[in-house]
Every structure is written in structure tokens, then in C-alpha cells.
Amino acid sequence: MKMTVSQAMVESLKKENISVVFGYPGAAICPFYDALLAAENAGEIRHILVRHEANGGHEASGYARITGRPAVCIATSGPGAVNLITAIATAYADSIPLICITGQVNTEQIGSDVFQEADITGSAEPFVKHSYLVKDPNDIPRVFKEAFFIAGTGRPGPVLIDVPMDVQKAVIDYKYPEKCDIRSYKPTMKGNYVQVKRVVKALEKAEKPLICIGGGVFASNAQKQINELANKMQIPVITTMMGISAFADDDPLFCGMIGMHGVKRANYAVNACDVLFLVGARVGDRAVRTPLALEKTTKIIHIDIDPAEIGKNIGADIPLVGDARLVLEQLIELSKPLDHSEWIAEIRKVDAKREYTPAPEGTLQPREFIRDLSEALPDDVVIAADVGQNQIWTCTSYEFRKGGRLLTSGGMGTMGYSVPAAIGAKLADPERQVVAICGDGAFQMSFMELATAVQHGVDIKVVVMTNTRLGMVRELQTIGYDDRQTAVFLDGSPDFIKLAEAYGIKAVRAYDEKTKKQAIDLLKETKGICLVEVVVDKNMPTL
Numbered sequence: 001m002k003m004t005v006s007q008a009m010v011e012s013l014k015k016e017n018i019s020v021v022f023g024y025p026g027a028a029i030c031p032f033y034d035a036l037l038a039a040e041n042a043g044e045i046r047h048i049l050v051r052h053e054a055n056g057g058h059e060a061s062g063y064a065r066i067t068g069r070p071a072v073c074i075a076t077s078g079p080g081a082v083n084l085i086t087a088i089a090t091a092y093a094d095s096i097p098l099i100c101i102t103g104q105v106n107t108e109q110i111g112s113d114v115f116q117e118a119d120i121t122g123s124a125e126p127f128v129k130h131s132y133l134v135k136d137p138n139d140i141p142r143v144f145k146e147a148f149f150i151a152g153t154g155r156p157g158p159v160l161i162d163v164p165m166d167v168q169k170a171v172i173d174y175k176y177p178e179k180c181d182i183r184s185y186k187p188t189m190k191g192n193y194v195q196v197k198r199v200v201k202a203l204e205k206a207e208k209p210l211i212c213i214g215g216g217v218f219a220s221n222a223q224k225q226i227n228e229l230a231n232k233m234q235i236p237v238i239t240t241m242m243g244i245s246a247f248a249d250d251d252p253l254f255c256g257m258i259g260m261h262g263v264k265r266a267n268y269a270v271n272a273c274d275v276l277f278l279v280g281a282r283v284g285d286r287a288v289r290t291p292l293a294l295e296k297t298t299k300i301i302h303i304d305i306d307p308a309e310i311g312k313n314i315g316a317d318i319p320l321v322g323d324a325r326l327v328l329e330q331l332i333e334l335s336k337p338l339d340h341s342e343w344i345a346e347i348r349k350v351d352a353k354r355e356y357t358p359a360p361e362g363t364l365q366p367r368e369f370i371r372d373l374s375e376a377l378p379d380d381v382v383i384a385a386d387v388g389q390n391q392i393w394t395c396t397s398y399e400f401r402k403g404g405r406l407l408t409s410g411g412m413g414t415m416g417y418s419v420p421a422a423i424g425a426k427l428a429d430p431e432r433q434v435v436a437i438c439g440d441g442a443f444q445m446s447f448m449e450l451a452t453a454v455q456h457g458v459d460i461k462v463v464v465m466t467n468t469r470l471g472m473v474r475e476l477q478t479i480g481y482d483d484r485q486t487a488v489f490l491d492g493s494p495d496f497i498k499l500a501e502a503y504g505i506k507a508v509r510a511y512d513e514k515t516k517k518q519a520i521d522l523l524k525e526t527k528g529i530c531l532v533e534v535v536v537d538k539n540m541p542t543l
Contacts, residue, residue, distance in 0.1 A: 006035035012144035026076020029103030031168035051448035057087020062424025078116030093411025097156035129157035137170035154187030191322035210273035215242030216280015225328035386418035386438035416445030
């Protein structure tokens with residue numbers, strides 16, 4: 001079938017069942033946008049106009065994390081494409097499948113430093129699974145098929161497709177490939193049977209086994225399987241930050257989040273266990289500060305789809321490469337019910353609760369607010385936490401029940417992630433309540449996306465923790481730099497209630513028990529978009 005490359009790009013998205021894309025147009029991507037208009041008018045693909053290219057990537061990230069499939073973001077050449085790099089790096093760090101489509105200057109102009117030219121494939125190379133600069137128009141069907149395959153299989157991640165403007169206008173004979181076969185890319189999916197048996201044997205022999213869940217459990221959609229295995233073998237569970245909500249907080253086996261910002265019970269369990277079973281976890285420095293000490297006292301079992309992650313940060317006695325869901329199904333089939341009641345009781349003697357630092361008059365205790373909010377919201381809520389103190393308050397105080405989901409930027413720690421990610425998550429599952437929780441610093445990096453939510457009728461809820469400080473950096477300067485505080489004062493911030501009203505959004509400021517109740521009721525009951533500002537003491541500690 002004869003069509004332009006731009007039309008072929010749109011047809012390829014339709015073949016991959018893409019119904020929503022996030023983007024910001026510009027001259028170098030206009031041919032593609034012109035072709036996209038027909039799909040929009042036909043109700044086949046909905047385009048969400050973002051207010052900044054990086055936020056388009058974050059919105060696609062939130063969408064992909066809820067659907068479990070690659071999502072699409074679009075930018076023009078030069079500054080548009082370069083703005084997208086932060087979102088690409090964020091997705092790469094957390095293994096989120098994205099297809100990033102960028103326009104490029106005409107083929108014969110590449111390398112001439114013409115207007116709005118940037119080497120985006122070179123610039124983004126450290127942060128993508130793969131990238132394409134398409135110079136042959138006939139390659140487009142194959143490139144799109146491969147891009148979706150690469151992004152969504154193995155360890156998920158972003159794939160970049162850069163298409164020069166003249167290529168977009170070229171006419172080709174379009175036929176989309178039925179399957180994809182890349183000789184050099186063959187990710188291992190099922191676990192080696194001998195290694196699977198070794199894992200089962202090690203877990204059965206263990207007196208104090210412990211499962212540590214990472215973000216890979218979500219990447220492989222293995223929440224059901226990890227819950228089934230843990231309950232069958234009665235093994236306690238901890239999570240990294242990226243694994244939060246894969247296991248319900250009220251499950252008797254759950255011990256909380258591990259790490260420098262984790263809970264005492266989880267950190268006790270990891271130091272007392274004799275077998276640590278890592279499932280889709282990188283064991284980063286914020287989770288285990290001294291992995292070498294743990295290696296000496298504990299047998300380590302590590303499952304990961306990416307062989308490069310096994311042994312990278314902590315040695316593995318039993319390495320097992322494979323997709324977490326498929327490997328866990330193998331383990332469930334071979335395992336038998338066990339009783340670890342004494343070990344579970346030992347862990348549960350450790351107090352998992354923290355004492356809250358009292359809030360001065362006219363402010364609220366942020367962790368108390370988040371805990372009360374978790375009691376009010378539905379079980380299947382999606383919480384998008386930003387980066388900074390608000391992230392830790394949310395991760396340690398929000399009580400996720402079965403069906404709930406946490407989204408946050410763990411690997412890259414990208415401020416401004418929560419609001420756009422919440423928009424993407426809501427578009428992916430409009431029936432679920434979605435709440436973005438952010439600090440006043442992070443909020444001011446992406447509050448322009450409120451306009452995106454208003455324009456497209458995406459009824460997210462936003463909580464802004466306001467302490468007029470870059471709180472976590474302030475703490476670092478107080479502790480590590482003799483209280484020499486600099487560049488952390490958010491003077492000149494707008495009145496967030498008036499800002500919300502300027503967008504036509506309902507808003508409440510919470511600063512005492514009465515206004516806290518009003519705020520939680522607003523978040524719970526409002527059908528449209530709403531915003532709550534929680535006034536927090538500027539010296540409130542993270543922990």
C-alpha cells in the first residue's frame with residue numbers, strides 16, 4: 001500500500017494498539033503530526049498536548065507503568081528532543097518501556113549545525129536500550145516493529161526513533177512485519193531448570209528466608225505470583241522503594257521498605273535472615289549500604305531478566321536469569337508449603353512504627369496526613385510520589401492495600417515527575433483514582449501540566465507539601481555542612497491555592513485538624529481535578 005512515511009508511522013502505532021500519545025509539535029515533526037490528525041479525527045489515536053517535552057515523557061511513563069506496555073511520546077528536533085532526555089533517562093533508570101519519536105532536520109543538513117539541529121541519538125545513547133536515525137524511508141515499518149519489541153521485552157526500557165523531515169515526507173510501499181526476529185537480541189525468559197531447583201532447595205532448607213521485591217516485579221507483571229509464592233512458603237517479604245505496593249501493607253508477611261529511609265523491621269529482617277531472595281531488585285546504595293557485609297553472612301539468591309544486574313552490586317550464590325513472572329511460576333510449581341512462624345514472630349517483635357515529630361501550630365505533620373489519606377482513599381488507588389522529603393513521607397507512611405500502586409522516580413530521582421506521571425496513569429486507567437504527592441519545589445518544576453489535565457479532562461488529584469524549602473537538601477546542608485544553608489529557600493513561590501483557581505481547579509489549604517479533614521474530603525469526593533496544599537514546618541525532618 002502506497003503512503004507517506006508519516007502515514008506509515010501512524011499506521012505502525014495503530015498496529016501496535018497505541019491509542020494515546022503524548023507530545024509537543026514543532027517544524028521538524030509537523031509531517032508526522034499532519035498524518036496523525038486523520039487518526040485523531042477517526043477516534044483511533046488520542047494526542048495529549050503537554051506543556052513541556054520532558055513532561056510528555058513522564059506522562060508516557062505513567063501510562064506505560066499502569067498498562068504494562070510501551071507508551072509513546074513525541075518531540076520535535078533540537079531543543080524539543082533534548083528536553084526529552086531527562087524523561088528518557090528517568091525511564092531507563094526504572095526500566096519503563098517508552099517509544100520516543102523525534103523529528104530531525106533534513107537528511108542532507110545533518111551535521112551542518114542548521115537551525116534546531118541536535119544529535120539526539122548520540123546525546124541520548126547512554127539512556128536508551130536502542131536508538132534509530134532513519135535515513136532510508138523503507139526502513140520505517142521494520143524500525144517500528146523492532147522498537148516496540150525491544151522496548152517491551154527483556155528488561156523494558158526506552159527506544160528512540162529519530163526521523164528526518166524529508167524522510168517523513170517520502171512515499172513508500174507500506175507493509176508492517178508480522179513478527180520481529182533480531183538475531184543479536186534474544187532475552188532469556190524462562191529460568192534454567194537446574195537453577196530453579198537449586199533455588200527451591202535453598203528456600204526449603206533456610207531457617208530464616210526473606211524475599212526482597214524490586215521494581216522488576218511490576219515490569220514483568222508478577223505481583224500475583226510473588227504473593228502466591230510468599231504465602232505458600234510462608235516467607236516474610238520486604239521491598240525496595242520501587243517494589244512498594246507489590247505486596248499489601250496489611251499482609252502479615254509484609255515487613256516494609258528496606259534501606260536508608262526504610263523501616264526498622266525491614267532492615268532488621270535483612271540483617272537477620274540466612275537466605276535473601278532478591279526478585280527484580282538492583283540492590284542499589286539506598287537499599288543496602290554495605291552489601292559486602294551481607295554477602296558474608298547470608299546466602300543470596302538473585303532473579304533478574306538482565307544478567308548484568310546479577311552480581312553487579314551484591315554477589316549472588318544462586319543467580320537465575322529470567323522473567324520474574326515466568327520464573328516465579330516455575331518456583332510455585334516445584335515448591336511445597338512451609339512453616340516459618342517462629343521467624344515471622346521474631347521479625348514482628350521489631351516495632352515497624354515511627355514516632356512522629358510534632359508539628360508546630362499552623363502546620364501539619366506530613367506523615368500523619370499521608371497516613372490519614374491512605375485510610376480515606378480506595379484500595380486500588382494510584383499514588384504518584386515525587387522526589388524529596390515528600391517521597392520518603394509517602395513511601396513510609398502511605399498504607400497500600402491490595403490493588404494499590406505506587407509510582408515514583410527511584411533510579412534517577414527526577415523532581416517534577418509526579419504530576420505528569422499521574423496524568424499518564426489516569427489516562428491509562430480512567431476508573432482508578434490517581435493522586436500526585438509532591439513538595440513545593442518539585443511541584444514548581446511541572447505545575448504547567450495542570451493545564452494539560454484541564455484541557456484534556458484528566459481528573460487527577462494533587463497534594464503539595466509546602467515548607468518553602470528544598471527540604472531534603474536543607475537537611476543535608478544542616479547535617480553535613482555545619483548548617484550552612486544555601487540555594488534551598490523557595491522565596492517567591494506563588495500562592496498555590498490562587499494558582500489552582502487560575503486553572504479553574506478546586507483547592508484547599510490544610511494547616512490544622514479542621515482544614516485537614518476538609519482537604520481529605522476534597523481529595524476523596526471531588527469528581528474533577530482538585531489540589532490540596534499541606535502546610536509543613538520548614539524544619540520538619542524526613543525521618
